[in-house]
Amino acid sequence: MNKLTSRIDKERLFLGIAAPVLAIVAALVVTALVILATGKNPGPAFNDMLTYGFASDSQVYILNKATTYYLAGVSVAIGFRMNLFNIGVDGQYRLAAFFAAVLGGALTLPGWLSVLLILICAMATGALWAAIAGVLKVTRGVSEVISTIMLNSIATAIIAYLLQPGKLAQLQQGGTVVATKPLPSAAHFFTINTGPAGDLWGFIFVAVIVGIAYWFVLGRTRFGYDLRTVGQSESAATASGVSVKKMIVTSMIISGAVAGLIGMPTLLNDSYQFSSDFPAGIGFTGIAIALLGRNNPVGIALGALLWGFLERTTNHLEFQGYDKEILGVIQGVIVLCVVIAYEVVRRYGLKRQQQKVGAELAAQAAATTKKQEVA
């Protein structure tokens, strides 16, 4: 019996790896075909991506990008584990980053304290914004998909209104850029100098801590078990004594709080202010990355790195004479392939398991009847 369980485990591991590998191979094939269709040779393109992507300055760039994407992926994944589709991560992080930047610009405190306050402000803003959708869902039955999409637009409007000279922003660089007051240098997060390759953002450590916390809370705590129960079956969760409504609001709040962190690597390690060109749309990237990583903390990290890698290398492809739209094609195809591949592998695994259980029971039954015949 022990032997069998270990075999199932090995098989599960194999199946777990099979899906993403299958997806990426399929995506490569489709991308190659697309490049061929544009009349260019895909071979050198892939070659260029590899050599350029693994250059040391690219590595630092990819890690920095992946830090942001990882936080976005985790934020979305928290909702996914609950069967909640938090599309509002995008609005949550932008609003959070904006208010955190405003607060940071106004602070004159010792460095570590102002960093802490900025982080708390960002998480609280994200959590509050997400909580609106959660409360609407449990009190009025509003689908979180609809409400978060609308909250995204509202967030955009709020930021546009407040990000004006004389409101919460000021003109900078000779009147060409509107931005919040820059953070005092004491409130900058630490970076690691890697020489000519550039600076590695210190926020990557925060991302790692968030990943570990995500794994621990979901997999090892009672709260996480309840959350996963609701995600798998609301009716079973209710019968088991979980308050589904409370759980929906709580998980939206946590998802929003993590979303609040998404803008922080950029704010605290790079731009030090919130301007009209603050990166937008990362919430949607987070959805793709959470799908890619199967809501698994390590999987999300790999997804985030892959995303950073693709962005870096396809940018460079443009200079080699390829179309820059290749990036969108590759990303879209990967997400599609991943979703399909996971479903195919999941069904296959389930069928295998049922067959195994059946075979095992038949063997047991045969054994007992034989024994009876002998006796």
Place this chain on the structure above:
Amino acid sequence: MKILYGMQQPDEGTITVNGEQVVFHNPGDAIARGIGMVHQHFMLADNLTVLENVVLGAEKLYGIGGKARAKIKEISDAYHLNVRPDVLVEELGVADRQRVEILKVLYRGAKTLILDEPTAVLVPQEVDALFDNLRELKAEGLTVIFISHKLGEVLSVADEITVIRRGTTVGTAEPSRTTPKQLAEMMVGSELPTPETAESTVTDVPMLKVEGLHLAQTDLDGIERIILDEISFTIHKGEVLGIAGVEGNGQSELVEAIMGMRHPDAGVITLDAADISHAATRRRREAGIGYIPEDRHRHGLLLEAPLWENRILGHVTEKPNSRGGLIDIKAARADTERIVQEYDVRTPGIDVTAASLSGGNQQKLIVGREMSHNPKLLIAAHPTRGVDVGAQAAIWDYIREARREGLAVLLISADLDELIGLSDTLRVMYRGRLVADADPATITPEELGSAMTGAATGHLEHTEDDER
């Protein structure tokens, strides 16, 4: 059965219809070959009329208007199904719905009918009516495959019986030359279990007291319907209280009210002298309520989670599943192994998903889990529905054992033999009220059945002129 209807593909073997070997890829293929299935759980849209339900998905056959209505009339008359095409399905009783399901299948031109546990939801009188319908169908040259756990019914209606156990054909029998006992022995592979309990273990210590429970619900049309009406009863330690009734008369709501999943408008629930009327479900579980839900897939299991995670379900705050706020995976796994051993859950391991176990083994896992937390009260709603005879016997044993150990048991079932065999006290529920009580020692299923349709109330005595 699923394979016959094209819902699943076989690994090997062949299906022959009318001497022709066929392969079904989906239910459409099966329907095209004249195979129709009446599911255990009805597949009808409540807010549509009978006519609309019947033509749904088969609009191409006779359209959706007068021609379809004429065809429905024709089939209904031919087999005496008495179906009225323009009534909303939500206004129909269970037996009528079942006839609509049969008609739906015939409308699609089925020559072979598969009926999956058709009598599980019917009272004895309705079962007889169904059997009359089936004999009509047979007389018209149709083939009927009748799947049931109930031996008496199979013997009375079938021309040939095939016994399947653990996925293989154990044997075939002719009803005229077989007794229920022989048939049951083929099914279990050993002696026939009966649901009878030994001498009474009822004490006079009340364990669960329900007083004046009232629940009303406003439906979509704004009409207030009373679902539970002045429900009061007491279950003592060591007592099994059985509640009989046709499904949909408030039994599920009663259970959910006791579990705290529904909030009654009035009434007091007392467990072991503590008022739990307003406690949360989790508090009630911790206070010692074990719960075997009527729909284990919806309320009792996480189908895609491994067995050991299912072992935690509903008892996440209790030992050995957690310590402090943390899940104790090692202890939970070890305890799952124990349950699998003690309760004879047939599985290759505790890492397989709950969905891959058979119904009986899923149910044994649930019973084992609920009994592992020293419950004071066990709520068993249809505990042996859809499980094989072997598991059924085991589950009856566990309920008896629970009773012997001084638990109070609330047993809700549609299987009247089970109710009569296991209960110390019997109540009949009809339209949200407890309308009758009976002594399980003397009552017969037929007498209970008439009370379940509202024909008899008060204390049921086993007398000849019981019908009144």
